[in-house]
Amino acid sequence: MSATIRINYREALRQGLREALLRDERVFLMGEDVGRYGGSYAVSKGLLEEFGEERIRDAPLSESAFVGAGIGAALNGMRPIVEVMTVNFSLLALDQIMNNAATLRHMSGGQLSVPVVIRMTTGAGRQLAAQHSHSLEGWYAHIPGLRIVTPATLEDARGMLFTALQDPDPVLIFEHASLLNVEGEIAAEPRAVDIDYAAVRREGTDITLITYGGSLLKAMEAAVKLAELGVSAEVIDLRTLRPLDDATIVASVSKTRHALIVDEGWKSGGLSAEIMARIVEQAFYELDAPPGRICGAEVPIPYAKHLEDAAIPQIDGIVAAARDLVK
Amino acid sequence: MNINRERALGYLREMIRVRRFEEKCAEAYSAGKIRGFLHLYIGEEAVACGVLPELSRDDAVLATYREHGHALLRGMPARSIMAEMYGKQEGCCRGHGGSMHLFDASLRFFGGNAIVAGGLPVAVGFGLADRMRRTTRITACFFGEGAVAEGEFHESANLASLWKLPVLFLCENNLYAMGTALDRSEADTDLCEKARSYRMTAASVDGMDVLAVAEAARAGIDYVRGGKGPYFLELKTYRFRAHSMFDPELYRSKAEVEEWKHRCPIEAFKLRAQKGGLIQDADIAAIEADTAREIEDALAFAEAGTLEPVENLTHDVYAREQRVAKAGAS
Numbered sequence: 001m002s003a004t005i006r007i008n009y010r011e012a013l014r015q016g017l018r019e020a021l022l023r024d025e026r027v028f029l030m031g032e033d034v035g036r037y038g039g040s041y042a043v044s045k046g047l048l049e050e051f052g053e054e055r056i057r058d059a060p061l062s063e064s065a066f067v068g069a070g071i072g073a074a075l076n077g078m079r080p081i082v083e084v085m086t087v088n089f090s091l092l093a094l095d096q097i098m099n100n101a102a103t104l105r106h107m108s109g110g111q112l113s114v115p116v117v118i119r120m121t122t123g124a125g126r127q128l129a130a131q132h133s134h135s136l137e138g139w140y141a142h143i144p145g146l147r148i149v150t151p152a153t154l155e156d157a158r159g160m161l162f163t164a165l166q167d168p169d170p171v172l173i174f175e176h177a178s179l180l181n182v183e184g185e186i187a188a189e190p191r192a193v194d195i196d197y198a199a200v201r202r203e204g205t206d207i208t209l210i211t212y213g214g215s216l217l218k219a220m221e222a223a224v225k226l227a228e229l230g231v232s233a234e235v236i237d238l239r240t241l242r243p244l245d246d247a248t249i250v251a252s253v254s255k256t257r258h259a260l261i262v263d264e265g266w267k268s269g270g271l272s273a274e275i276m277a278r279i280v281e282q283a284f285y286e287l288d289a290p291p292g293r294i295c296g297a298e299v300p301i302p303y304a305k306h307l308e309d310a311a312i313p314q315i316d317g318i319v320a321a322a323r324d325l326v327k
Numbered sequence: 328m329n330i331n332r333e334r335a336l337g338y339l340r341e342m343i344r345v346r347r348f349e350e351k352c353a354e355a356y357s358a359g360k361i362r363g364f365l366h367l368y369i370g371e372e373a374v375a376c377g378v379l380p381e382l383s384r385d386d387a388v389l390a391t392y393r394e395h396g397h398a399l400l401r402g403m404p405a406r407s408i409m410a411e412m413y414g415k416q417e418g419c420c421r422g423h424g425g426s427m428h429l430f431d432a433s434l435r436f437f438g439g440n441a442i443v444a445g446g447l448p449v450a451v452g453f454g455l456a457d458r459m460r461r462t463t464r465i466t467a468c469f470f471g472e473g474a475v476a477e478g479e480f481h482e483s484a485n486l487a488s489l490w491k492l493p494v495l496f497l498c499e500n501n502l503y504a505m506g507t508a509l510d511r512s513e514a515d516t517d518l519c520e521k522a523r524s525y526r527m528t529a530a531s532v533d534g535m536d537v538l539a540v541a542e543a544a545r546a547g548i549d550y551v552r553g554g555k556g557p558y559f560l561e562l563k564t565y566r567f568r569a570h571s572m573f574d575p576e577l578y579r580s581k582a583e584v585e586e587w588k589h590r591c592p593i594e595a596f597k598l599r600a601q602k603g604g605l606i607q608d609a610d611i612a613a614i615e616a617d618t619a620r621e622i623e624d625a626l627a628f629a630e631a632g633t634l635e636p637v638e639n640l641t642h643d644v645y646a647r648e649q650r651v652a653k654a655g656a657s
Contacts, residue, residue: 060485062485065483068447068448071448072450072451095442095445105644109419111432112437145645196651243650
């Protein structure tokens with residue numbers, strides 16, 4: 001048996017960063033307060049002392065410039081990791097991400113490669129209100145040319161970064177704020193993880209819960225409660241939102257004949273709508289009931305705890321929706 | 328004139344090449360051969376012709392959507408550029424980019440950005456990579472004065488200066504951001520002052536005088552390559568043609584345009600070089616004939632070019648089109 005360690009999500013992210021910095025001297029971390037402050041969510045704490053100011057680079061509050069600089073440095077031979085404090089702030093850099101990072105390969109007829117990794121915190125659950133709490137990864141997943149990954153487990157939090165850095169194209173990593181303190185046991189030795197496939201995190205026969213990121217743990221707990229109610233739920237962790245792993249989704253739904261999507265993002269024009277469309281396109285006749293979804297309420301995320309809780313998917317809501325769906 | 332005959336011929340040849348090339352582009356546009364947007368550099372040739380020969384092969388060049396001249400001067404074949412504008416797969420970007428998006432990675436020409444100021448943060452990143460790798464390369468970033476109104480200019484100027492990056496900021500001030508005059512968009516029209524406010528060394532030069540441009544570019548390049556940090560050079564120039572082929576030019580007077588045309592960089596240079604005895608009428612005729620041949624050849628090449636098969640439409644969105652094999656999967 002290989003040795004395991006007890007670790008939380010934040011520490012797993014830090015180990016992933018450290019590993020990447022150790023393995024490739026072209027890698028550097030750049031962003032707001034990644035150095036002296038130790039990262040706004042303390043993910044990069046201690047890295048400045050170990051790797052120095054050149055490679056753990058504090059940037060001014062200029063999202064467009066430092067994300068663009070990451071793109072330029074990637075075009076010019078480096079492997080930058082750019083940290084944007086939260087997904088809401090990334091909108092200030094959306095032009096660079098969309099008009100440069102995502103388009104340059106195709107627009108140049110295949111001449112240019114932009115191997116940049118952009119990490120950001122996403123999601124609600126910390127009472128940070130409507131300018132720090134949204135889940136916009138589904139928006140980013142709309143854009144051809146980007147790869148969108150969402151580590152939901154400790155292994156993925158540690159391993160996805162290094163795989164992303166090997167990718168010749170821009171990869172955006174969305175780290176859910178509510179996961180940062182989640183603890184668990186994982187292999188002591190870092191292992192390579194893929195960023196191509198969805199994972200079946202729990203097997204079941206009656207319904208497939210399709211989710212990712214911050215909602216995975218909720219879906220897993222809902223599956224436990226559903227089991228007590230006699231409903232066997234399979235849980236798919238999408239892991240990569242673009243490109244979506246249709247095959248894993250369709251295989252599972254074809255088995256369970258019921259699908260419930262859990263997504264903290266908004267419904268309208270959202271990722272859940274896309275997944276549902278694909279299920280309907282590819283597995284319509286396998287279904288015993290219309291697919292369902294539990295999503296973020298269509299409001300700016302509010303501050304007050306009870307309202308914030310009501311605005312995003314919760315375990316009881318998932319359980320109730322799943323029960324209704326398989327009835 | 329403080330240059331020899333060879334250099335005088337070189338400047339004249341390059342300025343005429345850019346001018347004639349674009350005149351043919353306009354014709355091809357009117358004939359429906361080139362579509363989309365077409366932004367001509369006519370009138371501004373001395374800027375690119377003065378700057379680009381001063382850069383080395385290893386340096387990186389970023390430009391805007393008005394970049395046909397920069398691409399030609401960087402060494403991209405007229406054929407490759409014309410075929411791109413014709414939307415043919417023999418074009419530099421296989422017809423994916425068109426007039427506004429010319430690229431040639433082998434020449435380190437990272438060209439054609441059609442978002443005003445969109446190339447500036449990227450140029451800062453090029454400079455950052457060169458600095459981190461301790462190279463002596465620099466990055467030359469062209470942009471119009473309209474970009475100065477964008478936040479990206481200010482963020483990039485600050486970042487480049489804060490980190491002392493080897494970036495040469497080349498502001499082609501042709502007085503109009505599309506149709507909006509500089510004094511109608513900037514509270515302070517002194518662009519160098521804005522750069523200096525970020526503690527960047529800045530200078531301004533007559534962009535209609537190719538020799539003055541070359542000298543100013545040399546000073547900027549030496550400064551940047553010497554590791555002193557970024558440098559801002561304003562090149563005062565004027566666009567003789569409309570912003571794009573769709574522009575009825577309601578925002579400026581014909582008299583103003585005519586006045587600037589009297590300062591045509593090519594005619595002015597010709598006159599000086601002839602007065603100085605460096606160039607004869609026969610030289611000019613020879614340059615015109617060579618240029619005409621080159622452009623006719625480019626047009627014929629573009630005309631004969633082929634279309635990328637539609638089956639390839641989605642190629643090159645990603646480097647790897649397929650998922651990697653699942654670990655442990657049979």
